[in-house]
Amino acid sequence: FWFNQSNSGTNAAQVRTWVDFNAKIFAYVRRYDPNSVFLAGAIAGNYSDSKQDMRLAIQNHITKYGDALANHPYLSSSYPDNGAPENLLKLNSRKFLLSLTADNSKKAVRSIPLVTTEMGYSMSKSHFGSWSEEDQANYLARSIFVLDMMHQPIISLYALVDEKNGSGE
16 A cells, blocks of 8 residues: 555545554564564655655554554655755655654654665656666665665665566566
């Protein structure tokens, strides 16, 4: 469930169902693999259209049902310097989440680790923009350093390859 890509992403009942599903899976994982790390979320942490969705998820205590929050801090070419990774410092997903949080929930949002489970730059035309192979490589390396500076314990790239249909993804 990607908040910013859902037609009913700001539907309070749907967000509650998503958090409840996350809680149920978390309980199963804990029961059968108590030493594992469970990542809650898969949130679009920098998008303006996910503010209400994340506010609702935090109000529904998504931070209780995971060891960390999984974040997707994609940058688009519309950000300064063609979406350069240093924009992650300005966007700061943790600050973004705290800005959506009521005072009584701030401790929970501050204390749960924030990890990046998906990020990258596209070489083909996408809604984020398009970068050359050289820029993509440079930006990915710098992104990892920036996210590491922001103390993210897990950083994962995302690459979608489907050469058969000619989409270039």
